[in-house]
Amino acid sequence: MHTLSSPRELASLTGADLGTSPWRTISQEHVDTFADLTDDHQWIHVDVERAADGPFGGTVAHGMLTLAYVPVLVGEVLRVEGSPFGLNYGFDKVRFTSPVRAGSRVRGAVRVDSVTDLDGWVRAGFEVTVEVEGSDRPALVAVNLVQWSL
DSSP: OEEESSGGGGGGGTTOEEEEOOOEEEOHHHHHHHHHHHTOOOHHHHOHHHHHTSTTSSOBOOHHHHHHTHHHHHHTTEEEOSSSOEEEEEEEEEEEOSOOBTTEEEEEEEEEEEEEEETTEEEEEEEEEEEETTOSSOSEEEEEEEEEEO
C-alpha cells in the first residue's frame, strides 16, 4: 500500500507501477445481486445450469460488475491523505478482454498513467489491469480517473 500525504505527491509517481491489490472472489451471489440491481438477468450471468453448456462453461460476471470493482482495487494499493475528499471522475479506454467466471478470483495491477494539477484539484489517471487468477489474459483494462480536492 502506497500512502501519500497530499494529492500533489501523485505527480512524482507518473508512470510508476503501484503493485497489485489483494485477490477478491467474484461469487455467483455477487453476480446475482448485480443482476438484481441492474435488471440484467441474461442467462449467461444467472442461469447456472444453462450457462454450464454455454460458451464459457459456466456463468460469468457482468463486465460492468468487473468495472465497478476498479476503484476499490485502486484504493487497495493507494491511499491519498491531505484532501477533504476524492471523487471517482470516470473511466477512459475501457476494454473487456476476457470473461470472469463466477467463483474466480481477480486483482488489479495499478499504474499511474497521468496526473493533472487543476484549479483546486488534482486528477490522476490509473491504468488498471484486472487479472484473473490462473489466466494469462486479463479480464479488463481501463484508466480510472480520480480527482482529489485540495
